Amino acid sequence: MADNISLLAVFPDLEPAADAIEQLRALGLTDNHMNVISGIPVTEAMLGRPSQWTNVPRLAAGGAVLGFLGAVFLTVVVPYLYPYPIQVGPQAFVPGPPTVVILFEITMLGMLLSTFLGVFLDSYFPNYRPMEYVKEVSDGKIAVFFICPEESKEKFTKAMTALGAEKVEVAEVEHL
Amino acid sequence: MAEYNKKAENDHTKAELHNHGEEYFREKHLMLDPLPRGQMNEMVMESMHTTSWKFWAVFAVLSAIVAYGLVYTWAKMIMEGLGIAGVNRPAYWGVFLVNTVFWIGISHAGTFISAILRVFKAEFRRPFTRAAELMTTFGLVQAGFSIFMHLGRVWLFYWLMPYPNERMLWPNMHSPLTWDLLAITTYLLSSTMYLFLPLIPDLAMARDRSTGWRKTFYKTLALGFRGTEGEWTHLRNAMNIFAFAIIPVMFSVHTIVSWDFAAATRPGWNSTIFGPYFVVGALHSGMGAVIMVLAVVRGTMKNMKYFIRPEHFEAIGKLMLIISMTWAYFFFNDYMVQWYGGDKWTHQLLHFHEAGPLGWMWFAMLIFNVAIPWAVLWNRRWRSTPWIAFIVGLLINVGMWFERYIIIPVSLSINRMPFTWRLYEPGVEIPLGIGTLAFFILLYMAASRLIPLVPVWEVQEGQMAHALKKYGRETVVTVSELE
Amino acid sequence: MATLADLKISEVKLSEEHVGKWGMVIDQDMCTGCQACVAACAMENNLSFVGEEDSGYGRSMHWIRIERFWEGEYPEVKMTPNQPMMCQQCGSAPCEPVCPAFATVHSQAEQLNLQVYNRCVGTRYCANNCPYQVRSFNWRDYERPEPLPNQLNPDVTVRRRGVMEKCTFCIQRIHKAQDKAKSEGREVADGEFTTACAQACPASAITFGRVDDPDSLVSQLARVHGHGVKHLEELGTLPNVTYFKGG
Numbered sequence: 001m002a003d004n005i006s007l008l009a010v011f012p013d014l015e016p017a018a019d020a021i022e023q024l025r026a027l028g029l030t031d032n033h034m035n036v037i038s039g040i041p042v043t044e045a046m047l048g049r050p051s052q053w054t055n056v057p058r059l060a061a062g063g064a065v066l067g068f069l070g071a072v073f074l075t076v077v078v079p080y081l082y083p084y085p086i087q088v089g090p091q092a093f094v095p096g097p098p099t100v101v102i103l104f105e106i107t108m109l110g111m112l113l114s115t116f117l118g119v120f121l122d123s124y125f126p127n128y129r130p131m132e133y134v135k136e137v138s139d140g141k142i143a144v145f146f147i148c149p150e151e152s153k154e155k156f157t158k159a160m161t162a163l164g165a166e167k168v169e170v171a172e173v174e175h176l
Numbered sequence: 177m178a179e180y181n182k183k184a185e186n187d188h189t190k191a192e193l194h195n196h197g198e199e200y201f202r203e204k205h206l207m208l209d210p211l212p213r214g215q216m217n218e219m220v221m222e223s224m225h226t227t228s229w230k231f232w233a234v235f236a237v238l239s240a241i242v243a244y245g246l247v248y249t250w251a252k253m254i255m256e257g258l259g260i261a262g263v264n265r266p267a268y269w270g271v272f273l274v275n276t277v278f279w280i281g282i283s284h285a286g287t288f289i290s291a292i293l294r295v296f297k298a299e300f301r302r303p304f305t306r307a308a309e310l311m312t313t314f315g316l317v318q319a320g321f322s323i324f325m326h327l328g329r330v331w332l333f334y335w336l337m338p339y340p341n342e343r344m345l346w347p348n349m350h351s352p353l354t355w356d357l358l359a360i361t362t363y364l365l366s367s368t369m370y371l372f373l374p375l376i377p378d379l380a381m382a383r384d385r386s387t388g389w390r391k392t393f394y395k396t397l398a399l400g401f402r403g404t405e406g407e408w409t410h411l412r413n414a415m416n417i418f419a420f421a422i423i424p425v426m427f428s429v430h431t432i433v434s435w436d437f438a439a440a441t442r443p444g445w446n447s448t449i450f451g452p453y454f455v456v457g458a459l460h461s462g463m464g465a466v467i468m469v470l471a472v473v474r475g476t477m478k479n480m481k482y483f484i485r486p487e488h489f490e491a492i493g494k495l496m497l498i499i500s501m502t503w504a505y506f507f508f509n510d511y512m513v514q515w516y517g518g519d520k521w522t523h524q525l526l527h528f529h530e531a532g533p534l535g536w537m538w539f540a541m542l543i544f545n546v547a548i549p550w551a552v553l554w555n556r557r558w559r560s561t562p563w564i565a566f567i568v569g570l571l572i573n574v575g576m577w578f579e580r581y582i583i584i585p586v587s588l589s590i591n592r593m594p595f596t597w598r599l600y601e602p603g604v605e606i607p608l609g610i611g612t613l614a615f616f617i618l619l620y621m622a623a624s625r626l627i628p629l630v631p632v633w634e635v636q637e638g639q640m641a642h643a644l645k646k647y648g649r650e651t652v653v654t655v656s657e658l659e
Numbered sequence: 660m661a662t663l664a665d666l667k668i669s670e671v672k673l674s675e676e677h678v679g680k681w682g683m684v685i686d687q688d689m690c691t692g693c694q695a696c697v698a699a700c701a702m703e704n705n706l707s708f709v710g711e712e713d714s715g716y717g718r719s720m721h722w723i724r725i726e727r728f729w730e731g732e733y734p735e736v737k738m739t740p741n742q743p744m745m746c747q748q749c750g751s752a753p754c755e756p757v758c759p760a761f762a763t764v765h766s767q768a769e770q771l772n773l774q775v776y777n778r779c780v781g782t783r784y785c786a787n788n789c790p791y792q793v794r795s796f797n798w799r800d801y802e803r804p805e806p807l808p809n810q811l812n813p814d815v816t817v818r819r820r821g822v823m824e825k826c827t828f829c830i831q832r833i834h835k836a837q838d839k840a841k842s843e844g845r846e847v848a849d850g851e852f853t854t855a856c857a858q859a860c861p862a863s864a865i866t867f868g869r870v871d872d873p874d875s876l877v878s879q880l881a882r883v884h885g886h887g888v889k890h891l892e893e894l895g896t897l898p899n900v901t902y903f904k905g906g
Contacts (some may be wrong), residue, residue, distance in 0.1 A: 115417045205901075
């Protein structure tokens with residue numbers, strides 16, 4: 001059983017990074033042995049990578065439903081919870097237009113709050129544990145992290161450098 | 177032949193259409209003038225760190241104004257009661273409400289730029305979405321202060337919040353003020369979240385380039401963001417949802433604020449057009465404020481002249497002109513209908529607006545909101561000049577503050593019981609209002625030292641998408657749809 | 660917990676037959692403008708003494724005011740009849756829906772508009788929405804130098820700054836009379852008690868009583884005169900005070 005090591009290759013631009021992904025696949029790595037970290041959102045399609053899943057839209061919809069139910073509680077259930085019916089002006093117990101306003105606002109609040117929290121949930125934020133990273137990424141570079149057998153280290157390093165990698169090194173797990 | 181050539185030389189617009197070199201485009205458009213990302217990062221960090229003594233002098237003066245005008249005066253008002261303010265019968269609402277509506281109006285510009293312009297893929301928004309979004313959050317803070325100030329028993333404000341309590345009472349859902357509370361809370365939370373999401377990658381960049389307490393600060397706020405495919409996907413998905421969803425929230429917020437007035441039975445208030453009228457008014461004063469902020473940021477912060485260029489003032493100026501026309505349309509709608517078929521009380525009110533003791537304010541409102549923008553902003557060169565745009569924006573904001581003053585305390589002076597008609601004279605509302613303005617600027621200055629003001633990753637994304645292409649003999653700017 | 664049966668009680672009669680329960684008739688021809696009603700109301704209901712400056716700026720606390728107008732140009736100036744104005748206890752009150760804290764609600768039992776001091780947060784939306792402008796706000800804590808606190812009516816709360824108040828049709832007197840009648844096992848008789856303003860008026864311009872009882876004095880007066888008006892009726896507020904003048 002060969003030991004695997006994590007390597008990373010930093011590319012200055014989109015084209016060489018896309019070529020590198022193809023080359024890694026040609027050298028026998030599967031997509032889930034590779035990870036791309038970049039400073040701008042290059043889409044997976046640009047790099048020839050499979051599409052990333054995300055739960056955020058589903059969480060947003062769920063939050064909207066929760067918000068709606070909360071608003072229904074406030075407008076339709078609450079007036080009947082009072083020990084004595086409270087009459088204000090000529091308006092019905094559960095007035096039409098104000099109910100629409102409240103339903104809209106709290107539905108939107110639920111949706112947006114859960115979208116925000118969904119990002120946290122899906123990305124496992126906040127995450128202050130040591131992780132694989134290179135500072136060059138925030139300067140706009142594209143870093144390709146991949147796991148390969150230790151004895152092929154030379155082969156992979158040469159392949160990446162040939163395609164234009166600025167640096168190829170062992171990926172260290174460190175505090176960000 | 178000679179005549180044609182001379183005309184072509186003098187006519188700038190014509191010249192722009194024909195064969196300009198790449199240099200011309202690079203100078204004019206930020207999106208066509210890319211620098212290496214590392215260099216742009218460095219510029220933004222440098223602008224955040226470079227603080228002159230003048231900054232601290234202004235900071236100290238503003239802090240003093242906040243301490244006296246906001247903290248001390250508000251404490252005094254809480255202890256002594258609203259009697260030291262200028263509200264009375266029949267003007268039970270005064271400058272506090274004017275300021276509340278004013279600040280909420282300013283906050284709408286941020287959402288307009290970061291959400292509506294994003295949805296419509298207006299690329300010129302890229303360098304200043306965060307600067308505008310900061311205005312939203314800080315403006316809403318001032319609006320919150322202003323509305324709390326006007327409460328008679330502000331120490332009991334939490335009774336207006338929906339939570340199970342021993343009084344066995346929930347807030348009254350029939351009341352426009354409850355809708356106000358829920359809408360503004362939703363808007364404040366949403367726009368703060370929408371400010372924070374695109375900020376995360378820039379916080380990661382700042383984290384990578386900082387040491388000491390700054391590094392700890394950015395590291396905590398960046399939440400461990402690295403830029404993995406998953407993180408970007410979740411982030412961009414969320415930003416798209418936010419951009420689309422916050423637009424109806426934004427429209428609903430100022431509409432609900434307008435319903436505080438439109439739902440009442442007062443002459444001049446019970447107008448069905450207040451909803452859209454107020455929303456457009458908010459955009460009007462908001463865009464004026466954005467232009468002011470951009471002019472100040474570009475003029476005072478290092479390296480900002482690269483990011484914020486005359487093209488941005490030109491684009492916002494165009495928008496301001498359109499919004500000014502829309503505002504005039506809604507104002508005329510409201511006025512004409514009341515003038516034509518209104519009852520005797522409404523006619524008394526209109527007469528009081530124009531010919532009463534504060535008639536000068538009414539005329540100034542029209543001049544600042546309509547006449548001056550129309551006279552200045554049509555000209556491309558004028559609206560591209562930062563200091564001219566600043567002055568127009570300032571006058572628009574003054575005019576819109578006058579508009580809200582006319583709608584609230586001046587309109588309240590006239591009602592259906594003539595025995596109670598009385599003028600409103602502001603008291604401590606003035607120092608308190610100035611205190612909120614000073615606090616707004618103070619928060620903004622503090623943010624400019626702590627947060628990268630330009631979303632560099634969005635600028636780079638835009639620069640990636642822009643290219644020059646030759647169509648026949650003409651060089652043209654093209655934008656790819658990268659998303 | 661409120662039930663469906665209770666819901667029937669809470670439906671306000673919006674039709675022309677709206678009658679209400681407690682109401683007033685004010686004869687403006689009889690009113691001399693002496694302001695005895697204003698003074699009596701202030702004594703009965705523990706109103707604060709605001710002082711000249713604040714009063715001049717529109718901050719008087721009076722729950723009832725005498726409105727005076729004139730017609731014509733000098734020297735042919737004619738005084739019009741004085742107009743006592745107090746809370747009209749609207750059947751369909753515009754002040755009620757707009758309070759976010761439920762501090763002004765409609766009393767089903769008394770058919771009056773209630774002001775609940777200890778829920779009021781002081782947003783003053785109710786005062787803005789009152790077409791009659793009869794609500795008073797406690798702009799400050801006004802002083803009551805000794806021995807004035809001895810004059811306070813123990814049946815009525817003393818309000819502090821930040822709270823809205825208004826005429827209650829002397830609800831403390833209503834409840835007192837009802838309690839007395841209940842303990843004696845009978846109904847409250849017409850004329851057994853009255854509000855402070857009606858009691859003090861030397862010209863008997865204000866009459867208070869049950870408007871849903873056709874035999875009460877207030878209902879009889881309303882029928883006799885025949886040309887009574889309700890102010891700002893066109894707004895649909897269903898006020899419970901009828902005014903006469905020019906008779």
